[in-house]
Structures are given as C-alpha cells and as structure tokens.
Amino acid sequence: MLSQKMQDIINEQIHRELYSAYLYQAMSAHFEFESWGGFAHWMHHQAEEEQEHAERFYKYMLDRGARVILKGIEQPPVEFGSALEIFQAAYEHEQYITASINAIYELAVAEKDYPTQEMLQWFIKEQVEEEKHASENVAMLERIGDRIHALMALDRQLAERS
Numbered sequence: 001m002l003s004q005k006m007q008d009i010i011n012e013q014i015h016r017e018l019y020s021a022y023l024y025q026a027m028s029a030h031f032e033f034e035s036w037g038g039f040a041h042w043m044h045h046q047a048e049e050e051q052e053h054a055e056r057f058y059k060y061m062l063d064r065g066a067r068v069i070l071k072g073i074e075q076p077p078v079e080f081g082s083a084l085e086i087f088q089a090a091y092e093h094e095q096y097i098t099a100s101i102n103a104i105y106e107l108a109v110a111e112k113d114y115p116t117q118e119m120l121q122w123f124i125k126e127q128v129e130e131e132k133h134a135s136e137n138v139a140m141l142e143r144i145g146d147r148i149h150a151l152m153a154l155d156r157q158l159a160e161r162s
C-alpha cells in the first residue's frame with residue numbers, strides 16, 4: 001500500500017503531467033494559428049506523450065490500490081512569443097518536471113518504497129530524453145536567429161516527428 005504522502009505526491013504529479021499536455025497543446029494551437037505546421041505537429045506529439053505519462057502514474061496508483069484524485073487544470077497561456085521563446089519555455093517546463101519526479105523518487109527512497117522506486121526508473125530515463133530534445137530545439141533556434149529559410153527548414157524537420 002502506498003503511504004498517504006506518496007498518494008498525494010503522485011496525484012499532484014498526475015496533475016502536472018496533464019497540465020503539461022494542456023500547455024503543449026496550447027503551444028501547438030499557437031503554432032498552427034501562425035502557420036508553423038511542423039512546430040505545431042511537434043508540440044501536439046509532445047502533448048500526447050504527456051497524456052501517456054499521466055496515464056502511467058494513474059494506472060500505477062490504481063494497481064497499488066490507491067485513490068486517484070484528478071484536480072482542476074489551470075488555463076495555459078494564450079499569448080506566446082517567438083518560436084525560440086516557446087521552446088525555451090518548454091525546456092524550462094521539462095526541467096521543472098524532472099525536479100518533481102526527483103522529489104517523488106527521494107520520498108520513495110526515504111520510505112523504502114521499492115516498487116515506486118522501480119516504477120520511477122522509466123520516468124527518470126524519459127526525462128533525460130525530454131530535456132535532451134527540448135534543449136536541442138532551443139540550441140537550433142538560437143543558431144538560426146531570424147533567418148527565415150533556416151526557420152522554415154527546421155519547421156519541416158520537426159514535422160517528421162513520429
């Protein structure tokens with residue numbers, strides 16, 4: 001049985017993952033509105049992955065006989081800046097998510113909760129990938145600056161994410 005503290009922190013994480021999905025979907029909508037189809041596709045894909053992350057935590061809670069409590073999801077921003085600013089925000093958001101997963105892991109270690117430690121291994125690896133992809137996009141956009149043809153080439157490249 002998960003401790004009450006563990007149930008509370010995982011319920012908060014489910015909320016964070018669902019908010020992440022909402023945030024990336026809002027970024028996707030913005031890019032689509034601005035006719036950056038490749039960036040929109042990349043963010044839409046990211047939003048779908050966040051739903052899957054929430055689902056993993058949700059299923060783990062139910063498998064352990066814990067109570068899932070879904071919280072209200074805040075409205076994400078409507079106005080966004082440049083592509084670089086958006087991807088920087090996504091990278092910062094991923095760093096925040098990594099820190100929150102590390103905090104759950106630290107609690108699992110303190111409580112000698114071995115199943116939760118094992119379940120979190122997947123997320124720890126996933127966050128390495130998430131931060132890597134987000135920071136690569138930021139680095140490319142920094143290099144591109146305002147060269148429109150290079151920006152269009154990156155948009156085409158990110159349209160290929162599957």
Ligand code: FEO
Binds near residue numbers: 020050097
């Ligand atoms: Fe669910 Fe992007 O971390």
